[in-house]
Structures are given as C-alpha cells and as structure tokens.
Amino acid sequence: MLNNRISFLFACTLLFLLSNNTYSQDVQDVTIWAAPAEQKVRPNDQFESDNLVWSEDTKEIQVAGAGNEHVPFQIIISTPDPGDSRVASEDYTRPEELNDLFIEVSDLTSNNGELISREQIELFLEHYVLLYGKSSMVGDTGYWPDALAPIEEPFGMDAEFSVVSNRPIWLDVKIPSDTPGGLYSGDITITHQGEKLETLNVELEVYDFTLPEETSLITYINTSRGRLANFYGVAPSSEKAEKLTKTYYQSLYDNRMEPWFHDMLQPDITVNGSEVSVDFDEQEYQYYLEELSTKRVLLEAYPSELESHIENEEFSEEFNEMITSYLSKIVLYFEENGWKDRLVFNSPVDEPNTEEEYIATREWANLVQEATGNVPFLSTESPVNTNPEWGTLRGYVQNFSVHGNALNSPEVKKVINEEQQKGGEITWYISCDQTYPQPNYFIDAPALDPVMVPWITARYNMNGILYWATVHWSDTPNPWRDAVSFNSGFLCSDGYVLNGEGYMFYPGNYTEEFTGQPDVNGPVSSMRFELLREGIEDYVYLSMLEDLGAHDFADQKVEELVVDVSSFSRNLETLYLTRKEMARRIEELIND
Numbered sequence: 001m002l003n004n005r006i007s008f009l010f011a012c013t014l015l016f017l018l019s020n021n022t023y024s025q026d027v028q029d030v031t032i033w034a035a036p037a038e039q040k041v042r043p044n045d046q047f048e049s050d051n052l053v054w055s056e057d058t059k060e061i062q063v064a065g066a067g068n069e070h071v072p073f074q075i076i077i078s079t080p081d082p083g084d085s086r087v088a089s090e091d092y093t094r095p096e097e098l099n100d101l102f103i104e105v106s107d108l109t110s111n112n113g114e115l116i117s118r119e120q121i122e123l124f125l126e127h128y129v130l131l132y133g134k135s136s137m138v139g140d141t142g143y144w145p146d147a148l149a150p151i152e153e154p155f156g157m158d159a160e161f162s163v164v165s166n167r168p169i170w171l172d173v174k175i176p177s178d179t180p181g182g183l184y185s186g187d188i189t190i191t192h193q194g195e196k197l198e199t200l201n202v203e204l205e206v207y208d209f210t211l212p213e214e215t216s217l218i219t220y221i222n223t224s225r226g227r228l229a230n231f232y233g234v235a236p237s238s239e240k241a242e243k244l245t246k247t248y249y250q251s252l253y254d255n256r257m258e259p260w261f262h263d264m265l266q267p268d269i270t271v272n273g274s275e276v277s278v279d280f281d282e283q284e285y286q287y288y289l290e291e292l293s294t295k296r297v298l299l300e301a302y303p304s305e306l307e308s309h310i311e312n313e314e315f316s317e318e319f320n321e322m323i324t325s326y327l328s329k330i331v332l333y334f335e336e337n338g339w340k341d342r343l344v345f346n347s348p349v350d351e352p353n354t355e356e357e358y359i360a361t362r363e364w365a366n367l368v369q370e371a372t373g374n375v376p377f378l379s380t381e382s383p384v385n386t387n388p389e390w391g392t393l394r395g396y397v398q399n400f401s402v403h404g405n406a407l408n409s410p411e412v413k414k415v416i417n418e419e420q421q422k423g424g425e426i427t428w429y430i431s432c433d434q435t436y437p438q439p440n441y442f443i444d445a446p447a448l449d450p451v452m453v454p455w456i457t458a459r460y461n462m463n464g465i466l467y468w469a470t471v472h473w474s475d476t477p478n479p480w481r482d483a484v485s486f487n488s489g490f491l492c493s494d495g496y497v498l499n500g501e502g503y504m505f506y507p508g509n510y511t512e513e514f515t516g517q518p519d520v521n522g523p524v525s526s527m528r529f530e531l532l533r534e535g536i537e538d539y540v541y542l543s544m545l546e547d548l549g550a551h552d553f554a555d556q557k558v559e560e561l562v563v564d565v566s567s568f569s570r571n572l573e574t575l576y577l578t579r580k581e582m583a584r585r586i587e588e589l590i591n592d
Contacts, residue, residue: 037072043164067210099156108184124148133497139444149515181208218464222260247522271309327371358390365396382406407565429466432489443500450532454539459562472502504529
C-alpha cells in the first residue's frame with residue numbers, strides 16, 4: 001500500500017514538473033536541420049531530412065570550397081507549423097515563442113592536423129522582413145529572409161509581428177588562402193538556455209588550390225556617400241560621413257566588388273577664370289589603387305562642382321576650354337602614377353533616350369577623346385539603339401553599360417563582341433523594368449537570380465556588371481521594416497512593388513531594434529548581396545579555367561547553365577554539380 005502511494009506521489013510530482021518545465025515544453029518538438037545558402041527558407045517551409053548539403057541520418061553538413069573562398073550554408077531551427085500532424089492532435093500544445101537560443105561552432109580540423117580557426121566562421125541571424133506586395137509573378141507577400149545580423153547574443157523565434165516556425169541562421173566559412181587541400185570537420189552546437197539542443201557535424205572539403213586576390217569581373221556597385229549621410233543624419237562633407245562611407249566600401253572590397261562612383265577618389269575642383277585646378281587625395285589613391293588594387297576609377301566628364309562654375313553655353317569654345325583643362329589634368333595625374341589604364345570618364349547624359357540626348361552624348365564623347373587621347377568614355381546605353389533616326393553611338397562611345405532588356409536582341413549579342421574587339425568594355429545592369437524570367441535583385445525573387453548574374457555576364461562575354469544603388473533608403477521609412485524602397489518603380493514594373501530595389505545593405509544602427517543583436521557600425525549585409533558574391537566567385541573559377549588553358553571547358557559549363565538573359569538555369573543541383581566539376585578540372589590542371 002505504501003509503495004502504491006509513493007508511486008502515485010512520484011507520478012504526480014513528475015507530471016507537475018513536466019507541466020511547469022518551460023524548457024521541456026518549449027523544446028520537445030524542436031527540429032534542427034541545414035540547407036544550402038542558395039535557398040530562401042521562409043517561416044513555414046517544411047523540414048528537410050536531406051538536401052544538397054544535409055543528411056538527417058548522419059546529422060552531417062557537407063560543403064566544399066577553395067582557399068580564399070567563402071562557403072556559406074544555413075542552419076534552421078524549426079518548430080511544427082499549423083499543417084504538421086502533431087499540431088492537429090488534440091494532445092499537442094504548440095510552444096510559445098522560443099527564446100534564449102544560441103549557436104556556437106568549433107574549429108575545423110583535418111586528419112593531418114591542419115586547422116581552420118572558428119574565427120574564420122561568421123554566424124548571422126536572418127531577419128525576416130514582411131512584404132506587403134510582390135515584386136513579380138513569381139514573388140509573394142509575407143515574411144522573407146534577407147538582412148544578416150551578426151550573432152553575438154541569444155535569440156528567439158520572433159519576427160517583426162509574429163512568432164515564426166523557422167529560424168534560419170547563415171554561416172559563412174572564409175577559407176584562408178593557401179589552406180592545404182583535404183577534409184576538415186568540426187561541430188555546430190545549438191543551445192537553449194545554455195543547455196544543448198543539438199550538435200551537428202560539418203565536413204568541409206577544401207580544394208587543392210586558392211582563388212586569386214584579384215577578380216577580372218568589373219563591378220560598378222553604387223554605394224553613395226550622399227545617400228548614406230542623408231539616412232544617418234550627418235553632413236555629407238563631415239568626417240562621420242567619410243568614415244561611414246569607408247565601412248560600406250570595405251564591405252564591397254571584402255566581397256570582390258567595387259564602388260561605381262568612388263567618393264574617396266573624387267578630386268577637389270577649383271575654378272579661376274578659364275583655368276581649372278584639380279587636387280587629389282594622395283593617401284586615398286594609394287590605399288584604394290595600390291593596396292586594394294581598384295580596377296576602375298569612373299569619374300564624371302562633367303562633375304557638378306565644375307558645372308556650378310561654368311556659365312558659358314555647352315560646347316562653346318570657352319566651355320570646351322574649361323572642360324579640356326579639367327580632363328587633361330585628371331589624365332596627367334593618372335599617367336604620372338601609372339594608373340591611366342584604370343581611368344574611365346562617364347557620360348553626363350544618363351540613359352540617352354531621345355535624338356537630342358544622342359546628339360549630346362556624341363558631342364561629349366568627341367570632347368573627351370580630344371582632351372584625353374584614348375581614355376574610355378562610358379554611356380549607360382546599348383550600342384544598338386531602338387531608333388535609327390537618332391544616329392549611332394558606336395565609334396564615339398568606347399564603353400557601353402547595357403540595360404538587361406537590350407540583351408534579348410540577337411543583334412546586341414553580335415555588336416557586343418564587335419565593340420570588345422575594338423578595345424571597348426561592355427557591362428550590363430538590372431533595373432526595375434526587367435521582369436521575370438530575367439533575373440533581379442528583389443527580396444522575393446528566386447534565390448539563384450543574383451548568383452546567375454555573373455554567369456549571364458560570362459555567357460555574353462561581357463566585362464562586368466553595374467547596379468545603380470545599394471543604399472537607396474530614401475523611399476522607405478526603414479528598410480528593416482518596409483522593403484518598398486523605390487516607389488516610382490511601380491510605374492515601370494507593370495504594377496508590381498519592388499521589394500529591395502536599390503538596396504542590398506541595411507543600416508547597421510538599427511540592428512538591435514529589429515533583431516536583438518548588437519548594432520553594427522556600418523552595413524549589415526543581405527542574402528542577396530552574399531549570393532551575388534557567390535556568383536562572382538563562380539566567375540573567378542571560370543577565369544582560372546581560362547588562364548589554365550581550359551577555355552573550351554569553361555565555355556561549355558557556361559553554355560550548360562545559360563542560354564541568354566531570359567533563359568538560364570535556376571536548378572541548384574545543376575549549379576552544385578557544375579561547381580564541383582570546375583573545381584576538379586582546376587585541380588587536374590594545376591597538378592599536371
């Protein structure tokens with residue numbers, strides 16, 4: 001009888017403890033899994049038992065990369081969503097918001113004792129932004145992951161206005177240059193209130209080569225000092241604005257990209273009569289051109305500082321004298337320092353679209369050529385214009401930056417090669433009116449779109465890419481909360497809103513407010529920015545293959561993935577297989 005009473009009291013006590021044990025209640029149905037970086041995991045996406053990087057059976061993540069390469073992937077903490085059979089059961093109580101989660105990683109070590117330090121592995125909380133409209137026919141409303149907040153503090157399952165079923169975490173392994181090839185393994189541990197929830201194994205294959213520091217792809221990525229200063233509430237000319245801009249620029253350089261109009265390299269201009277003086281910041285030029293090996297310095301052929309001093313009629317003799325004075329001094333400075341091959345002058349006429357604008361562009365091109373000799377002149381226009389009555393820019397403009405829609409023309413493909421054979425450079429850009437199936441940088445665009453942009457560049461044999469803004473936040477109260485960042489885009493996109501158009505960075509001084517992680521002194525990256533970087537690293541693989549004599553093999557890989565700007569693969573398995581094939585071929589060529 002006594003034994004029965006003891007058993008009964010024990011059972012009651014256990015039941016009481018279980019019913020009041022938050023840890024047991026909250027974590028009983030938590031599932032932890034992994035996914036490729038090139039997959040946007042939304043709040044109610046289903047758990048995956050296996051995929052290209054993950055196996056539930058072994059609790060192992062398998063990824064690969066070369067020295068001096070980023071290797072990102074995702075860890076997802078999941079609780080059952082309303083469609084789960086357990087949730088439908090009368091006996092199941094869905095956990096409330098799960099807090100006090102944390103993630104830690106170990107060093108990665110090889111069988112030979114080589115080590116990739118945990119310091120080379122960055123962890124980011126993926127911030128869900130709520131989209132109120134969709135950007136294209138394949139977009140969607142609701143929560144989407146984008147901003148990547150560095151993890152330093154515990155976190156939970158909360159989004160802006162809801163508790164979510166999935167909490168994705170972005171991990172980025174930066175393999176140091178010259179890391180010996182081989183298999184490196186380590187652990188990833190997820191905890192709740194300091195108690196271990198799960199430990200996953202990660203196996204990283206390091207290929208037996210290192211990516212070069214320099215990237216042959218030209219990248220004009222606009223990160224404006226003025227836009228930054230405006231959003232942060234500081235004067236554009238202030239030291240604060242300068243330091244802030246440099247932190248954003250550093251993020252570009254760290255990810256194989258460069259600014260479009262480089263604010264740190266803009267010369268000071270003074271005018272005395274018809275004489276123009278130009279002063280350069282020697283320290284900044286040495287840093288960005290020598291230490292960081294900036295590939296292109298794009299300067300305005302007619303900067304606003306000069307425009308405000310010139311009262312003469314455009315292209316009059318006096319006007320031309322002052323422009324020539326300015327241009328010739330720029331060229332002389334670049335010549336004296338051995339940088340002339342990196343200098344490009346930008347046309348004052350942006351996206352010419354009338355006969356008058358075509359005439360003005362030709363006038364400017366002639367003036368620049370007469371003043372500089374052979375410094376390239378860039379126009380944001382296709383070498384094949386839509387109205388033959390306007391005349392042509394070919395023979396005047398050397399470097400064209402082509403709107404993506406123009407790449408659908410077979411004639412443009414042909415002319416691109418002809419212009420390059422004459423020594424010109426061709427870049428291309430994406431904007432609001434480039435609709436699916438063309439790629440875009442929208443938050444709710446397919447994850448592979450930014451990855452494939454450099455592949456499309458390679459397919460057309462173009463020299464690089466341009467993007468008009470990475471910090472265009474003036475149309476939104478705050479990009480962390482409202483992704484409709486380019487209101488007038490509604491007029492050029494068949495009525496779609498353009499989520500994330502014009503920005504791929506988030507202002508770091510709002511990180512704590514929206515994620516609970518400490519504020520960042522500078523930019524917070526986005527999945528879209530990181531995925532573009534992944535595509536650029538693919539481009540580096542292609543460049544290495546060509547340098548090693550495997551031009552035909554590289555072309556074959558590009559042709560297998562891309563037909564043209566409107567027809568390319570969004571099959572992730574095919575991309576991963578192609579990357580593996582390229583790596584194996586590089587290893588063979590290096591070791592022959």
